[in-house]
Each structure stands twice: as structure tokens, then as C-alpha cells.
Amino acid sequence: MTPLLAQILTVHSGFVQYLYRFKLKNLPYCACTPDKVQDVLHVLEECLIFAKEHAETEAGTDARIVGQGLPNLVNDYNSLAIFLRFCEGVTRRCNIRNNSKIYMTLN
Numbered sequence: 182m183t184p185l186l187a188q189i190l191t192v193h194s195g196f197v198q199y200l201y202r203f204k205l206k207n208l209p210y211c212a213c214t215p216d217k218v219q220d221v222l223h224v225l226e227e228c229l230i231f232a233k234e235h236a237e238t239e240a241g242t243d244a245r246i247v248g249q250g251l252p253n254l255v256n257d258y259n260s261l262a263i264f265l266r267f268c269e270g271v272t273r274r275c276n277i278r279n280n281s282k283i284y285m286t287l288n
């Protein structure tokens with residue numbers, strides 16, 4: 182377990198919704214779309230900022246990254262490894278983009 186995976190699994194991360202909850206951001210919305218809250222599911226499933234990484238991960242795992250596709254990802258070791266790298270990458274980039282203090286202490 183890496184610090185970045187712990188952040189995404191516990192939802193204690195530099196996503197805007199989390200920072201907004203602690204009054205570290207003025208709004209909970211993602212920079213990709215003004216009406217989309219930037220939470221873990223948004224970032225993993227549909228965020229346009231990570232569309233390239235999302236598509237690469239789906240191509241590498243031959244699974245869709247949506248609620249129903251996740252069981253396929255965790256049943257295969259290679260797919261799980263690709264998915265976890267995707268999770269770490271988007272978490273790291275959200276921490277940096279959102280100037281999260283979590284990034285400063287755990288990365």
C-alpha cells in the first residue's frame with residue numbers, strides 16, 4: 182500500500198470535494214466541467230482532465246472503469262496493477278493541481 186493508494190481508498194486526498202469540505206477550496210467542482218463535483222468517482226470514471234490516462238487504462242486492462250467494470254479489474258493481477266498505477270497517477274496529479282497539503286506531506 183502506497184500513500185497515494187491509501188489516499189484514494191480512504192477518500193482522504195487532494196480531490197476538490199475533500200478540500201472543499203474542510204474549507205480549503207471555495208467550490209467543490211472540477212476544472213474539467215463547472216457542474217461536476219471533483220470526487221474520487223468523478224476522477225476515476227469520467228474526468229476529462231484524465232481522459233487520456235483513462236482510455237489507456239481501459240485499453241490495457243480490457244475493462245471499463247465504471248462501477249460495474251471494477252470487479253473485472255480486481256480479478257486479474259495484471260489489470261489490477263495497471264488500474265492501481267492509474268489511481269496513483271490521478272491522485273498525484275489532483276494533489277498537485279489542487280495545491281493540496283496532503284501532496285506536500287505524503288509524496
Ligand SMILES: [Zn+2]
Nearest residue numbers: 211213228229
Ligand atoms: Zn473533472
